Amino acid sequence: MKQHHWPLGFSASGVSAGVSYKKGKKDMALFVSHFPAHGAAMFTSNRVKAAPVVVTQNNLLETRGLVRAMLVNSGSANAATGHQGYKDAVLTAEWAAQSLRFPKNQIWLSSTGVIGPRLKLKNYKKGLGMLVNRLKAETVSQGALAAEAIMTTDTFPKIASMKFHLDGVPVTIWGCCKGSGMIHPVLRGPHGELHATMLSFILTDASIKSIPLQWALEWVADKTFNCVSIDGDTSTNDFMAVMANGASGAVEIKGRRTKNYHIFRDALHKVCDQLTDLIALDGEGASRLVQIFVEGARSEQSARTMGSVIASSPLVKTAVHGADPNWGRIIAAMGRSGVPFEPRKVKIWIGDTLVCKAGGEHPFSEQDVIRYMRNKRITIRVNLGLGHKKSQYRTCDFTGQYVGINAGYRT
Amino acid sequence: MKQHHWPLGFSASGVSAGVSYKKGKKDMALFVSHFPAHGAAMFTSNRVKAAPVVVTQNNLLETRGLVRAMLVNSGSANAATGHQGYKDAVLTAEWAAQSLRFPKNQIWLSSTGVIGPRLKLKNYKKGLGMLVNRLKAETVSQGALAAEAIMTTDTFPKIASMKFHLDGVPVTIWGCCKGSGMIHPVLRGPHGELHATMLSFILTDASIKSIPLQWALEWVADKTFNCVSIDGDTSTNDFMAVMANGASGAVEIKGRRTKNYHIFRDALHKVCDQLTDLIALDGEGASRLVQIFVEGARSEQSARTMGSVIASSPLVKTAVHGADPNWGRIIAAMGRSGVPFEPRKVKIWIGDTLVCKAGGEHPFSEQDVIRYMRNKRITIRVNLGLGHKKSQYRTCDFTGQYVGINAGYRT
Numbered sequence: 001m002k003q004h005h006w007p008l009g010f011s012a013s014g015v016s017a018g019v020s021y022k023k024g025k026k027d028m029a030l031f032v033s034h035f036p037a038h039g040a041a042m043f044t045s046n047r048v049k050a051a052p053v054v055v056t057q058n059n060l061l062e063t064r065g066l067v068r069a070m071l072v073n074s075g076s077a078n079a080a081t082g083h084q085g086y087k088d089a090v091l092t093a094e095w096a097a098q099s100l101r102f103p104k105n106q107i108w109l110s111s112t113g114v115i116g117p118r119l120k121l122k123n124y125k126k127g128l129g130m131l132v133n134r135l136k137a138e139t140v141s142q143g144a145l146a147a148e149a150i151m152t153t154d155t156f157p158k159i160a161s162m163k164f165h166l167d168g169v170p171v172t173i174w175g176c177c178k179g180s181g182m183i184h185p186v187l188r189g190p191h192g193e194l195h196a197t198m199l200s201f202i203l204t205d206a207s208i209k210s211i212p213l214q215w216a217l218e219w220v221a222d223k224t225f226n227c228v229s230i231d232g233d234t235s236t237n238d239f240m241a242v243m244a245n246g247a248s249g250a251v252e253i254k255g256r257r258t259k260n261y262h263i264f265r266d267a268l269h270k271v272c273d274q275l276t277d278l279i280a281l282d283g284e285g286a287s288r289l290v291q292i293f294v295e296g297a298r299s300e301q302s303a304r305t306m307g308s309v310i311a312s313s314p315l316v317k318t319a320v321h322g323a324d325p326n327w328g329r330i331i332a333a334m335g336r337s338g339v340p341f342e343p344r345k346v347k348i349w350i351g352d353t354l355v356c357k358a359g360g361e362h363p364f365s366e367q368d369v370i371r372y373m374r375n376k377r378i379t380i381r382v383n384l385g386l387g388h389k390k391s392q393y394r395t396c397d398f399t400g401q402y403v404g405i406n407a408g409y410r411t
Numbered sequence: 412m413k414q415h416h417w418p419l420g421f422s423a424s425g426v427s428a429g430v431s432y433k434k435g436k437k438d439m440a441l442f443v444s445h446f447p448a449h450g451a452a453m454f455t456s457n458r459v460k461a462a463p464v465v466v467t468q469n470n471l472l473e474t475r476g477l478v479r480a481m482l483v484n485s486g487s488a489n490a491a492t493g494h495q496g497y498k499d500a501v502l503t504a505e506w507a508a509q510s511l512r513f514p515k516n517q518i519w520l521s522s523t524g525v526i527g528p529r530l531k532l533k534n535y536k537k538g539l540g541m542l543v544n545r546l547k548a549e550t551v552s553q554g555a556l557a558a559e560a561i562m563t564t565d566t567f568p569k570i571a572s573m574k575f576h577l578d579g580v581p582v583t584i585w586g587c588c589k590g591s592g593m594i595h596p597v598l599r600g601p602h603g604e605l606h607a608t609m610l611s612f613i614l615t616d617a618s619i620k621s622i623p624l625q626w627a628l629e630w631v632a633d634k635t636f637n638c639v640s641i642d643g644d645t646s647t648n649d650f651m652a653v654m655a656n657g658a659s660g661a662v663e664i665k666g667r668r669t670k671n672y673h674i675f676r677d678a679l680h681k682v683c684d685q686l687t688d689l690i691a692l693d694g695e696g697a698s699r700l701v702q703i704f705v706e707g708a709r710s711e712q713s714a715r716t717m718g719s720v721i722a723s724s725p726l727v728k729t730a731v732h733g734a735d736p737n738w739g740r741i742i743a744a745m746g747r748s749g750v751p752f753e754p755r756k757v758k759i760w761i762g763d764t765l766v767c768k769a770g771g772e773h774p775f776s777e778q779d780v781i782r783y784m785r786n787k788r789i790t791i792r793v794n795l796g797l798g799h800k801k802s803q804y805r806t807c808d809f810t811g812q813y814v815g816i817n818a819g820y821r822t
Contacts, residue, residue: 048746048754048770080742082755082771115739116772182726182743231725232643233740234747314642314725315593315817322818328526329644331491332593335459336645343459344493359459360493361527400811406726407733 004161006140007172007205009034009247013134013142014149017127019120020075020113028124029146030131031070031201032100037245039067039108040214042221044238045186050079051089052109053239059105065210067243068102070201071131073124074152074178075113077197079236088119095125099132110239112152112178112197140174147176150199153284153405154180160274164267166206166260169250175202175271177240179279181406183230184312185238197235198225200275206264207246208253215256216265217242224272227304228394230283231402232312242268280394285401289377290320295390296383302339307393309337310380317398323373325366327355330380345385351378415572417551418583418616420445420658424545424553425560428538430531431486431524439535440557441542442481442612443511448656450478450519451625453632455649456597461490462500463520464650470504470516476621478654479513481612482542484535485561485589486524488608490647499530506536510543521650523563523589523608551585558587561610564695564816565591571685575678577617577671580661586613586682588651590690592817594641595723596649608646609636611686617675618657619664626667627676628653635683638715639805641694642813643723653679691805696812700788701731706801707794713750718804720748721791728809734784736777738766741791756796762789
């Protein structure tokens with residue numbers, strides 16, 4: 001198992017509290033900064049927003065990004081629970097504020113799981129007590145317990161970390177996330193509208209205030225979490241957040257044009273890119289990961305839209321499952337994306353093999369491509385021949401297991 | 412087997428010509444009017460349009476809707492075949508024009524099947540000869556052969572017909588169509604852009620010119636074929652067409668405000684509604700049909716958009732497969748539809764059982780609803796509480812068989 005770096009001044013814990021419908025699974029996690037911290041976050045763009053999403057968004061706006069703790073449960077989404085669900089969420093934040101002695105608007109909440117039922121408040125309160133008691137000194141193994149607790153249908157915990165230097169001072173970013181169904185995040189900042197249940201919690205001991213942290217997070221999310229689709233369904237609970245507590249002692253990162261801002265943003269990008277890769281690798285029922293590169297586009301946005309439509313096509317995803325180099329399904333999906341392009345300028349590669357040129361078939365060894373497509377990771381590359389913008393999108397194949405998991409998820 | 416009505420003045424045939432990748436299957440069909448006929452048609456809105464779609468759209472515009480014959484093949488889409496594919500399509504129209512002694516721009520072409528490969532022209536020409544030879548007198552059993560020939564992964568031929576009276580004179584509409592994958596039609600008229608491989612061919616001995624026929628067809632398509640989704644993938648080859656030859660001797664239908672226009676449009680609506688129902692019933696791998704009613708919307712368009720997103724959600728479709736009354740997935744899909752609504756006004760019924768009220772859970776007998784959801788046909792009804800517009804959308808459940816069919820469709 002990979003050894004991860006843990007940032008200074010943070011503690012975490014993960015316990016089994018009985019709030020999930022899955023008996024015995026760890027289902028609550030807590031991340032705490034020992035120092036005042038600045039936060040940035042992105043929220044689902046689904047019009048139906050879970051109660052914890054609403055509470056956290058309000059807290060972020062009220063405090064302008066001050067945050068001390070992130071409290072998460074899995075197995076119960078507290079979404080479509082009406083005003084009662086909102087009151088439940090507020091109550092859980094109050095409990096956490098009392099236990100931890102932080103202002104209640106510096107507690108960020110997050111939930112994932114079944115939509116509709118109310119939280120099991122009694123178990124939640126008991127779980128919170130256990131989480132607070134187990135907030136040991138700052139160790140990476142406690143982070144791993146938290147990463148385990150946020151899992152739902154995930155088959156493994158998803159963690160990435162990175163250590164780098166700002167003016168010679170070591171700085172750490174640690175992050176975890178969960179997939180693995182209802183994944184098609186369209187996250188936006190707190191002032192806009194947003195959209196997957198993808199959850200991600202990132203901790204760093206860098207010193208950076210909320211506004212530049214939010215810039216960095218939005219830039220990174222658009223290239224990572226907003227570019228992965230498991231099933232095209234966007235959750236009511238998607239949430240990702242970063243807490244930065246400055247405990248590294250490194251100089252404060254200011255302004256978008258500074259060298260340190262770019263070093264930090266690149267490191268955050270790498271961490272989020274690794275986490276996104278783990279989500280696609282662990283898509284519900286998935287047997288292989290697909291990276292879709294759209295190149296030669298007029299804008300990054302149009303490249304991303306086209307990547308999204310290819311990645312969401314059930315016909316492309318089943319062809320990938322069958323290791324069938326059926327590029328016709330790729331170009332058909334491109335055609336319904338709404339992105340303007342000229343079919344006769346299109347080239348498509350599967351792996352390194354050109355299979356479509358000038359919008360028509362290019363001769364290739366079918367046997368070679370079939371063999372390539374049986375790998376655990378494959379790439380599909382599309383060039384529109386219109387410009388120089390590009391995007392990377394990740395997805396996985398569509399399998400009978402996906403159907404099995406989701407036809408039996410709740411009952 | 413249901414006995415169908417056949418309109419006067421039409422012949423049809425269906426043969427096995429060896430143009431499909433499926434050996435021995437009937438794969439070519441021909442519909443011919445013995446009298447000059449007026450046509451209306453709708454085409455895929457996919458930006459990648461198959462060659463026969465382009466040729467037919469040009470013919471329709473050039474002749475202002477005059478048409479004598481519709482020639483169809485299955486198993487080979489002639490899409491993404493470049494300029495050569497276009498020349499192939501033109502050539503097949505020329506062959507048909509010569510054999511049938513009709514002007515070549517009054518031949519409408521249509522193809523469905525694998526995207527990418529060229530048509531097998533030699534077999535196509537031989538098949539055309541067989542089709543013309545077998546154009547027997549006007550019998551409904553010949554129509555059934557044609558309906559069989561246009562099938563791809565369909566498990567049964569799809570036919571609907573209706574007899575009605577205009578001023579006492581009997582008039583007949585007969586139609587057939589195919590599904591059953593890459594089905595999410597967004598058909599538009601010949602002057603606009605359009606989008607599924609759904610094919611439908613409708614014959615009527617009513618007397619109506621192309622312009623009012625096109626009005627009727629567009630109105631009907633928006634309530635029928637444009638409201639069905641099997642897998643959310645829109646084809647390069649979608650096409651539907653009506654030929655009206657006036658052979659009934661009934662008075663000509665003129666103008667949108669006449670009684671006869673409305674009688675005709677209602678009859679066309681019933682035929683297309685039955686055909687749409689058959690498509691959803693025979694969706695690839697489907698075990699049950701779902702009718703989704705969206706009510707209380709501000710506009711019919713917004714109701715249809717929301718119906719489309721619910722119908723395309725893999726999580727809703729797998730829950731239906733598992734007979735799981737997981738209404739949370741329905742409201743989550745609604746939330747990502749882009750249609751503005753207030754969650755607290757939402758009601759959701761599964762069958763006749765109210766399961767969600769004011770955007771939250773409404774107590775219901777889970778066992779009763781599970782039992783209901785095991786039926787072959789189920790309904791989901793959503794009320795937004797915003798207005799009085801509504802839509803009906805059809806889909807089917809998502810099954811392991813769907814994956815099996817499409818992971819192995821071509822190879």
